[in-house]
Amino acid sequence: MAQPAAAVLAVWLLMLSINPVGYVGGGSDDGRYLEAARCIVAHQGWCVPTVHWAARWPVVLPLAGAISIFGETRAALGLSSAIWAVAAIVLLTSIVQKWANPAAALIAGAALTITPVFALLSLSPNADLPELTFLLAALFFFIRRQYWTAGLMLGLAIAARETATVALLPLALGCLVSRPPTATMLRGAFGLAMPLAIEAVWHAGTANDAFLRLHLAMAHIRIPSTELAGAVSAGSPLFNVELIRNWRPAMGIRVHWLLDPLLNLLANPACGLTFLAAIALMHAGDCRCGGNNRYGRTIIMGGSSPHHPDRPPDTPAGQSGRDDRRPSQHGPRRSDGSSLVVDTFARIGDRRGNTQPICDGARGACAAA
Structure with missing residues (x-):
């Protein structure tokens, strides 16, 4: 590693x-x-x-x-x-x-x-x-x-x-x-x-x-495009409702022009699976966005933190960084298949068998996607 x-x-x-x-x-x-x-x-x-x-x-x-x-x-x-x-x-x-x-x-x-x-x-x-x-x-x-x-x-x-x-x-x-x-x-x-x-x-x-x-x-709104279902009269491409309504959805999903981009993104096999898989892994790993890792929260926000990434904030260096509020790794297992996914990837990624690497990796994948 x-x-x-x-x-x-x-x-x-x-x-x-x-x-x-x-x-x-x-x-x-x-x-x-x-x-x-x-x-x-x-x-x-x-x-x-x-x-x-x-x-x-x-x-x-x-x-x-x-x-x-x-x-x-x-x-x-x-x-x-x-x-x-x-x-x-x-x-x-x-x-x-x-x-x-x-x-x-x-x-x-x-x-x-x-x-x-x-x-x-x-x-x-x-x-x-x-x-x-x-x-x-x-x-x-x-x-x-x-x-x-x-x-x-x-x-x-x-x-x-x-x-x-x-x-x-x-x-x-x-x-x-x-x-x-x-x-x-x-x-x-x-x-x-x-x-x-x-x-x-x-x-x-x-x-x-x-x-x-x-x-x-x-x-560029005036350049003819096969991605448009109809002509767009004029105006700026920014916040142009006519342009948004006429843009052909990648997966053909039409619900409402405000929702169509997100729905088509998530349904698109070229990229949507990354978002869905990352969200599923974070849920399966019992992750809260940012959790108790202040370092992770500030990275998502674009900042940085002096805290050690392997310890929650305010944890003395000589003490364990384990968060007792999180479910124990040896606690009750999930009845669905998510426990198998979590345990497999966690033990591959971290010798201690915790699921935090999955959460962090999923957040990183979401950020890049």
């Missing part, structure tokens, strides 16, 4: 060997990113974006570099995505190992890599893996109180895809939990702003539009 990342990478390679999909092309997103990379290679360094895919330079530039060096082959197209996938695995396992223990890191990493969508994206150009990697990197440095670097990673995540801006909320909550000095928060804000400011200056000089990324992102 000393190196969970190595074991998880082996699982990832196994998943890729089973189903190495890679580049699809056509009108899908990976084809759009390839078009943008081709333009950069043709112009020997930069091509002014005309669509929002091309404006995501953390995605497009590594892809352009790969095809310029190795040629436009399937291996070259999958190289940059594979690197992002490896980085995401290493970061996730490192975060969960610091948060809990190697067993939990192994469970969380394995849950991520066996999620079908992760393998599908691992060899195909996409914005999902760069965004995930930079977000995990931001959390990695944040819990180590390296706020400037954490802010920089978050800024790069937003540059990879604008949806990463939602991470600003848990980051702000994390600051409230850890209460860093004002000067430290300003360093984090400077790190966050730096890549976005450089991008704005670059677009101002090359396209006479410092906010080109924003304008392209807001205009």
